[in-house]
Amino acid sequence: MSLKSFGAKVFAKHIRKKINIWASNPIKTQEKVFKYLIETAKDTEFGVDHNFQEIQNHADFVKKVPIRDYEQLRPYVDKVVDGDKNILWPGIPLYFAKTSGTTSGSKYIPLTKESIPTHIAAARNAILCYIEETGKSSFVDGKMIFLQGSPELEEKNGIKLGRLSGIVAHYVPKYLQKNRMPSWETNCIEDWETKVDAVVEETVDQNMTVISGIPPWVQMYFEKLQQKTNKDIGDIFKSFELFIYGGVNFQPYKNTFEKLIGRKVAGIELYPASEGFFAFQDRQKEKGMLLQLDSGMFYEFVKADEFFDENPKRLTIGEVETDVNYVMLVSTSAGLWAYNIGDTVQFRSLSPYRVVVSGRIKHFISAFGEHVIGKEVDQALKDGVDATGSLINDFTVAPQVNPNDGSLPYHEWFIEFKETPDDIDALVMAIEKSLRTQNSYYDDLIEGKILSTLKITNVPNGGFQKYMKSVGKLGGQNKLPRLSNDRNIADALTTMIDK
Structure with missing residues (x-):
């Protein structure tokens, strides 16, 4: 010693x-x-x-x-x-x-x-x-x-x-x-x-x-x-x-x-x-x-x-x-x-x-009165990756209030995977189950068909780094917000993904 x-x-x-x-x-x-x-x-x-x-x-x-x-x-x-x-x-x-x-x-x-x-x-x-x-x-x-x-x-x-x-x-x-x-x-x-x-x-x-x-x-x-x-x-x-x-x-x-x-x-x-x-x-x-x-x-x-x-x-x-x-x-x-x-x-x-x-x-989502907080989405994703063995690089969540196809609103999870899971649906259901268990308001909205089941949007590898760089916040002490009550980040990611 x-x-x-x-x-x-x-x-x-x-x-x-x-x-x-x-x-x-x-x-x-x-x-x-x-x-x-x-x-x-x-x-x-x-x-x-x-x-x-x-x-x-x-x-x-x-x-x-x-x-x-x-x-x-x-x-x-x-x-x-x-x-x-x-x-x-x-x-x-x-x-x-x-x-x-x-x-x-x-x-x-x-x-x-x-x-x-x-x-x-x-x-x-x-x-x-x-x-x-x-x-x-x-x-x-x-x-x-x-x-x-x-x-x-x-x-x-x-x-x-x-x-x-x-x-x-x-x-x-x-x-x-x-x-x-x-x-x-x-x-x-x-x-x-x-x-x-x-x-x-x-x-x-x-x-x-x-x-x-x-x-x-x-x-x-x-x-x-x-x-x-x-x-x-x-x-x-x-x-x-x-x-x-x-x-x-x-x-x-x-x-x-x-x-x-x-x-x-x-x-x-x-x-x-x-x-x-x-x-x-x-x-x-x-x-x-x-x-x-x-x-x-x-x-x-x-x-x-x-x-x-x-x-x-x-x-x-x-x-x-x-x-x-x-x-x-x-x-x-x-x-x-x-x-x-x-x-x-x-x-x-x-x-x-x-x-x-x-x-x-x-930083919360309450577009429909659900008041989902950061701790809940962190726990839900942990439960999801534990259940499915998924590996993620980063993520953020936002509400989709007016889907283009006229369907029910939902929470959109933007996830960059280290390896894309074979069964995305299994991950969706595991996250959804955890979130509904943690948040009774969210559960009521799903049960009452005010919201539909969450959807996952796959962000290409390096996508979040590209986004953070575009807003001048790559590295250091900067952190990607886990969730938003608007679609500012979501729309920027969607535009980037569609290019």
């Missing part, structure tokens, strides 16, 4: 003990975070505007600070972007994480000297929890790759900005620098396809032990490795032990990855975002990811089916229940306040608090 491997085990036990302390005292931990945030920001422009001096508890906070998304917080953010000080948080941010907005072009999410360390610590602690649980640490001596955005940063009014993954790349600990791949030069390549080709060349003959990234983009990397070597990934990288992923539900990709790798590899799921590193999988055999309650973030939760009511009830951590779909709000040490990040979560455990991401509050 190397010194680095031994040291990792010792450090892992230390970190696990620290995690257990706050995880076993969740309400007290969140109260402490809440008081710290309010006290620290009370003299900022936002704090003065919302009378932070008068806030003593969560009930006061609810009365004085409304729920906001980026567009609603933007007047304050624009001042920060212009270089003004003490607007949302004392001073100015260290960075802006630049992301794609839906209605306003680019979004600038502040990252402060208080918030940046929480991103770094959470990613590190996810790996340390794996080491502490399994006793395995030899992988720290091998090569590690993190497929991410370019670390090259721009500057705006004295504040550096870039993709979150690129910003975080500047904080890789020195003891991992020699192990980390790809090279800085390759990481700075902007064109994703060119970058992946370069990553393949740099890594194909290396002792890769840890590989991390968003599943569809890692899959692209694996497929290019296979094309180059005609070998399974597990044979190319014989010491490959740990796959770290986030951004999308991994379950629909699981069978495809196991075939690409040729054997099972342990995985760690992460829940990072520009707004905060919210959770990570801390136990291999437990469902859900440990919510980070001691990372400078105060959480509120609103039941998803009440979210668009005039005054939805905002719950704290001590008031949530398992298996309920919640919109998650965060107030952070980066200056976000009662901020709707757009995600919905469900709790799988309350001791400790573990969550799964169930979808996006704006």
